Amino acid sequence: MKEKGILFILSGPSGVGKGTVRKSLFEKDTNLKYSISMTTRKMREGEKDGIDYFFRTHEEFEKMIDENKLLEHANFVGNYYGTPREYVERTLEDGYDVFLEIEVQGAMQVKENFPAGVFIFLIPPSLEELKNRIMLRGTETSDLIRDRLNEAKKEIEMMDAYDYIVVNDDVDHAVTKVEAIVKSEHCKRERIAKQFKKLLEVD
C-alpha cells in the first residue's frame, strides 16, 4: 500500500518571500510536486498546457467553478486563476506531496475545500521585530502602539487558520523549517496508524 501524499499550502502576506522559499525548497526536496494552476489567460510563447498552467476558456473555467471542481480561484485583471481539485487529488493518490504557494485569500478557500491540507503561514521577521520593539521599549506614544498592535492582531487572526508559522528571517532557515514540517507530517500518528488500521481491517 503506497502512502498517500499530503497537500502543503504555503501562504502569508504579500512580499513576505513565499516564492523565494518555494523555489529554494524545490531545489532540495524531490517528493514534492508543485500544484499546477488553471487559468483563462492566453498561453504565452514557450508555455505548455498541463505544464505551466492548465489553459481553459472562460466558459470552461466558470463551469468548473459551478461544479465545485476548484480548490480556490480568483480573478485578476479579467482572467481567472485557480487550483483544480482533480489534479491535486490524483497527484496525492500517486504518493506525491503537493505544494501550493498562494496568497492568503486563496489559502482560506483551500482550507474550506480541503481541510486535510497542512497550512503553513510565512511571516516577515518584522512582526517578530515589532513584537520585540513593543516589548522592549516603553517609550512610543500609545496611539502608535495601538496601531501596531491592531496590525499585528490582524495578522494573528489570519494565523489562526494555519497549522504552522514560519518566520522568514532568512531563506535557508525558513526552507529548513518547511522541510522539517513536511518530514514530520509524514510521521504523524493519525496518518500512519490509519494505514496500519486500514490494513488490519482487511483481514
Add this chain to the structure above:
Amino acid sequence: MKEKGILFILSGPSGVGKGTVRKSLFEKDTNLKYSISMTTRKMREGEKDGIDYFFRTHEEFEKMIDENKLLEHANFVGNYYGTPREYVERTLEDGYDVFLEIEVQGAMQVKENFPAGVFIFLIPPSLEELKNRIMLRGTETSDLIRDRLNEAKKEIEMMDAYDYIVVNDDVDHAVTKVEAIVKSEHCKRERIAKQFKKLLEVD
C-alpha cells in the same frame, strides 16, 4: 520573551533502538537537554548527583511519589527510578527542550502527568515488514496471519497515545525524522500564536 521549551518523549518496544537513536540525536542537536532521572540505587564510582542521576533515599523517593512530584516512576530489582517533574519544568522554563527516552509503561505515566509533551513512538522495521508480508503474500495459514495481526494490533493500541511514529529502519533516518519533529513542533501555530497573543493582551 524567551520561548518555552518542549518536552519530547521517545518510547517504543524494548530492543527497538531507543538508546542508539537518542545517543545519535544528542551528537547533533544542542538545544535538547536529556532528562536526568532520580534513583534510590547506590551511586557508582565516577557518578555525580544531579549529573548522572539525582540520588535519593527510599524514604525521600517515596515522599516524592506521595506528593506527585514525579512524572513517572518504576521499581527495578528493589530500586526506584523516576523522572522528577521539577527538573523538567525548570529546564523547559529556561528555554531548553527536554528529551526523555523511556519504556512504554513509563511513557504512559508521563502522558497522564504531562499531556503537553510530544510523544514519539519508535517502531521496529519488522512491523513494516510484517505489514508488507501480510499484504503481498496470501499464502500463510489463517492462524498465523491472525496471530501476527493480533500482535500488530497490540502495538497499534499503544501507538494511539503517541503524536508521532518513527520507523527505526536505519538510525540516521530515524534521527533525521526525530530532528524534523523537534524543529516542526517549534513552528506549531498553537505555540507561536499563543506567544503573540500573550504579548498583545499585555497592553
